[in-house]
Amino acid sequence: MTNPALPSALAVFDAINSRDLSRLDDLVTADFVDHGSPFPLTPGPEGYRRILTFVTGVLQVRYDVEDVIETADRVVLRALAHGVGVDAVHGDGAAGRSYAMATVHIYRTEGDRLAEHWGIRDELGARIQLGVLSPPDPAALTRAG
Numbered sequence: 001m002t003n004p005a006l007p008s009a010l011a012v013f014d015a016i017n018s019r020d021l022s023r024l025d026d027l028v029t030a031d032f033v034d035h036g037s038p039f040p041l042t043p044g045p046e047g048y049r050r051i052l053t054f055v056t057g058v059l060q061v062r063y064d065v066e067d068v069i070e071t072a073d074r075v076v077l078r079a080l081a082h083g084v085g086v087d088a089v090h091g092d093g094a095a096g097r098s099y100a101m102a103t104v105h106i107y108r109t110e111g112d113r114l115a116e117h118w119g120i121r122d123e124l125g126a127r128i129q130l131g132v133l134s135p136p137d138p139a140a141l142t143r144a145g
Contacts, residue, residue, distance in 0.1 A: 005109035009077060012052075012114070013063050016066040019056050021049050029115045036119030048117075060084040063103070067117070075114075077105045090133030101126040 008027040015021050017128030024045040034051055041047030055061045056126045059084055083102045085128035101122050108116040127133040 002110040003072065003075050003109055005114055006070055006075050008109075008112060008114050009075040009105075010065065010068075011108050013065055013077070013079065016052060016056055017062050021052050021056070022048050024052070025115060029110055029113045032113075032115055032117075032120075034142075036116045036121075058086060073109050075107045075109055077107075079103050079105065081100060081127075085130040090127055090130050094127070094130040094132050097130045098143065099126045099129040101129075115130065126130065 008107065011023060011027055013022050016026075028045050028048055030045075032042055032045060032048055033043050034048055037047075037051045039051075041050055062082050063079040063081070064082070065079045069076040069078075081103050083099055083109050085097040085099060086094045090099075092123070102125065103122070104120040106118040106120075109113045127134050
């Protein structure tokens with residue numbers, strides 16, 4: 001099965017990596033909703049452009065798409081995000097440090113366009129890589145009997 005919106009989902013990641021978000025108008029529906037944004041967005045391409053401008057400009061994220069799953073009305077991408085730490089986002093001491101973060105992106109599709117997005121990010125792992133959090137100590141993680 002090939003979802004007709006798969007090229008649109010992949011094109012979003014190409015747009016992020018190239019820093020050219022001008023194509024979003026052709027890739028998402030007029031009422032597109034990004035459910036993973038940390039701040040409120042207007043539905044549609046302009047709202048999506050706003051969050052992706054933050055992702056590319058502030059966090060300097062680039063993605064390596066590692067896996068693709070399709071259903072009749074969903075495209076799921078597993079990707080590794082490569083970004084640069086920002087103290088106001090990741091915590092004191094993160095600024096300028098690189099990280100790689102596992103992500104999953106679920107798109108609901110309508111025809112050849114993307115209609116909704118849900119993102120899952122390993123932000124804890126990223127903060128550990130950035131040195132703002134300590135990793136858990138396995139010796140301290142014993143189960144009480």
